[in-house]
Amino acid sequence: MEGNDNKVxxxxxYKVLEVDYDATDEKIRFNYRRLALKWHPDKHKSDSAVTAKFQEINEAYKVLSDPDKRLDYDITGNYEIDKYTLRVVGYL
Incomplete structure (x- = not known):
């Protein structure tokens, strides 16, 4: 099984939040709230799988709710958190 270590x-x-790729900001926010309520760890008595799902939903919302992060994600197919720790003056 060589080569699997290099695969990312x-x-x-979009699938995490159960929205289409052309979803509006309102639809993204609506589905985020619906899923966050459904998968909130307080409702599931400390189930680690539920906590992981809840964190995944939050991560997806952080990216898709920010226009810059969403555009970068749409173009590259991934999201690099370090890219947004510092703002570069003169970008675009």
Whole structure:
């Protein structure tokens, strides 16, 4: 099974939030709230799988709710968190 170590799988944040790729900001926000309520860890008595799902939903929303991050994600297919820690003056 050589080669599997170099493979990086990327999450499809649109599928995580159960929205279409051309979803509006309102639809993204609506589905985020619906899923966050459904998968909130307080409702599931400390189930680690539920906590992981909840964190995944939050991660997807952080990216898709920010226009710059969403555009970058749409273009590259992945999201690099370090890219947004510093703003570069004169970009675009």
């Amino acid at each position: 799988t990327h999450k499809d944040y």
